[in-house]
Amino acid sequence: MRNDGMDTLERKALIFNVQKYNMYDGPGVRTIIFFKGCPLHCLWCSNPEGQPGGHQVIFKRGSCIHCGACVPVCPKGIHRISAAGEHVIDREISCIGCRACEEICLTNALSIAGTYMSVSDLVDIVMEDKAFYDYSGGGVTLGGGEVLMQPEAAISLLAACKRQGVNTAIETSGYANMETVMRFAEYVDCFLYDVKHFDPEEHLKYTGVRNERILENLAALLERRYAVKVRIPLLCGINDGERSIDGICGFLRPYADYKNFKGVDLLPYHKLGVNKYSQLDIKYPLSGDPVPDDAVLTRVKAMFNNRGLDAAVMRH
């Protein structure tokens, strides 16, 4: 394998979760490593703690006994107990991730999103489950947040995993310059590539960015024969309409017979991440109930299948 000096094991990545024994984000049994920071702000994001860079305090209000132990240990003055006895977190002050508050809290009311981890340590974690990958055809998937935002550490990690014979995937919005995407491509066995809406203005409305660069990068990966599975988070009234789905079908149709095009996964919206918003003192940005029912899923799946495109419903 080419060694272009990017596989430095000492590089640090800002990570907000590591999930083992995942069966959804790529083939087989997988370890998922969540990279912090994302250029998109999808209204339905189930990992809001992964959107900003840096560190955030996650506060389980119901577990707090207002003892005040976290107040004096914070070097930034982020915690205080109000005159009314309420625990107040000053979200305007940047948390430096020292974890002093997390460690002193006896009720586990506090945790910190964001840990700098070396590539070397991450490889060690991945390799703990090599036997499961070998048995199941699994491997490692880098997700987020958006892994493309930390290219140096992520590419080093992917390269190191490949050297150890571990299958690699990334779960991505595709929102980066093409050069960055192609640097990743050399070390990625399969892209799990989100297409959230076909209309650029609607994409902007729901995610905070337009989608032209996302679609250009997707086309380039498919044209250059890199393995790609397209994933569509499906939300009623947001992206399940005929125009958006038909647009995506038309875009993908030329690649239907490419061996490197691995089909489409439809990911029905779920509410698993809703609690996290209140723990971050953020108002949940999505109103209504956009969970697609079986009829919607059947209709959308049929639209792909009728255009000769493999599509499957993937429930988390």
Ligand code: SF4
């Ligand atoms: S240490 Fe824990 S329980 Fe005590 S005030 Fe802080 S968050 Fe609440």
Ligand code: SF4
């Ligand atoms: S991690 Fe450190 S800086 Fe951040 S809130 Fe806790 S004590 Fe304060």
